[in-house]
Amino acid sequence: MTDQGPTAGPLRLGTRGSLLARTQSQLVADSITAATGRAVELVIVRTEGDDVSIPLDAPSRPGAFAAALRDALLDDRVDLAVHSFKDLPSAPLPGLSVAAIPPRADPRDALCSRDGLSLDALPRGARVGTSSPRRVAGLLRARSDLQIVPIRGNVDTRLRKVRDGDVDAVVLAAAGLQRLGREAAVTEFIDAGIVLPAPAQGALAVECRTGELGSQMAAIDDPATRLEVTAERSVLSGIGATCTTAVGALATWIGKDELKLTVEVSNHRGIVYSRISRAGRVTIAGEATQLGAAVCDQLAADMS
Numbered sequence: 001m002t003d004q005g006p007t008a009g010p011l012r013l014g015t016r017g018s019l020l021a022r023t024q025s026q027l028v029a030d031s032i033t034a035a036t037g038r039a040v041e042l043v044i045v046r047t048e049g050d051d052v053s054i055p056l057d058a059p060s061r062p063g064a065f066a067a068a069l070r071d072a073l074l075d076d077r078v079d080l081a082v083h084s085f086k087d088l089p090s091a092p093l094p095g096l097s098v099a100a101i102p103p104r105a106d107p108r109d110a111l112c113s114r115d116g117l118s119l120d121a122l123p124r125g126a127r128v129g130t131s132s133p134r135r136v137a138g139l140l141r142a143r144s145d146l147q148i149v150p151i152r153g154n155v156d157t158r159l160r161k162v163r164d165g166d167v168d169a170v171v172l173a174a175a176g177l178q179r180l181g182r183e184a185a186v187t188e189f190i191d192a193g194i195v196l197p198a199p200a201q202g203a204l205a206v207e208c209r210t211g212e213l214g215s216q217m218a219a220i221d222d223p224a225t226r227l228e229v230t231a232e233r234s235v236l237s238g239i240g241a242t243c244t245t246a247v248g249a250l251a252t253w254i255g256k257d258e259l260k261l262t263v264e265v266s267n268h269r270g271i272v273y274s275r276i277s278r279a280g281r282v283t284i285a286g287e288a289t290q291l292g293a294a295v296c297d298q299l300a301a302d303m304s
């Protein structure tokens with residue numbers, strides 16, 4: 001095997017079958033072709049995370065969205081896989097590497113409500129659809145009167161529930177809405193002070209077999225995004241979070257080489273256990289990890 005990876009024919013890029021997954025995979029495919037001149041074809045891989053017959057409160061299966069794509073990579077059925085980075089488990093998988101992290105989209109969550117209403121303007125007791133403990137926590141902290149309605153399905157299914165009047169609003173990642181060209185549905189980009197985004201929200205991970213394609217994928221890697229996401233995700237391993245823990249983490253540049261990391265851990269009733277911000281000099285991955293570790297230490301001290 002060479003660093004070039006397969007040399008004959010187009011690169012096979014594995015993607016989940018949802019419109020969002022295919023859209024963001026095509027974006028990555030196009031940028032690989034633009035940067036390297038190599039043809040890239042999408043290969044749809046069905047994943048357990050797409051199975052809506054599995055109840056949301058079933059025991060958590062970390063990485064359900066990513067597992068089948070990773071199997072396809074390890075079995076050499078595809079050469080690359082594109083993941084929403086926030087769906088990727090924090091533990092590395094032997095044999096696979098995140099070869100590229102393209103520039104991140106808007107990391108915030110977005111409110112999509114009927115009649116263009118903002119969060120403040122939603123009527124008392126309004127029904128808001130989300131199944132994310134992190135979003136529930138932030139929403140209830142801001143508006144304890146809201147009625148939270150568990151919801152799942154793809155972006156368009158969720159938006160339809162607002163149009164059909166099943167709920168007054170839904171909360172979705174701004175990045176997904178933007179990539180799908182559904183930005184017009186957004187009635188408020190929710191400030192990170194109200195709902196802190198999930199670690200790595202808005203970022204994509206391009207995974208391939210370790211040792212293959214590294215130099216070609218470097219062409220679409222965004223070092224600043226990589227450092228942000230490294231800091232945010234180091235928190236997940238640091239506090240041993242599962243995907244049902246309400247954990248938010250957002251890293252923002254406050255100066256050249258100076259990263260501020262904010263982390264919040266809360267329960268689903270909106271009672272904040274802890275929210276911590278800390279800034280530090282970050283120019284390499286190790287410093288990003290250290291910043292995350294320092295925040296985790298502070299969180300642990302705070303919560304004991």
Ligand SMILES: NCc1[nH]cc(CCC(=O)O)c1CC(=O)O
Nearest residue numbers: 084087172173175176201202203
């Ligand atoms: N858990 C599903 C998921 N994974 C990634 C995104 C959006 C895109 C992104 O965060 O990059 C979504 C949908 C959502 O949260 O609204």
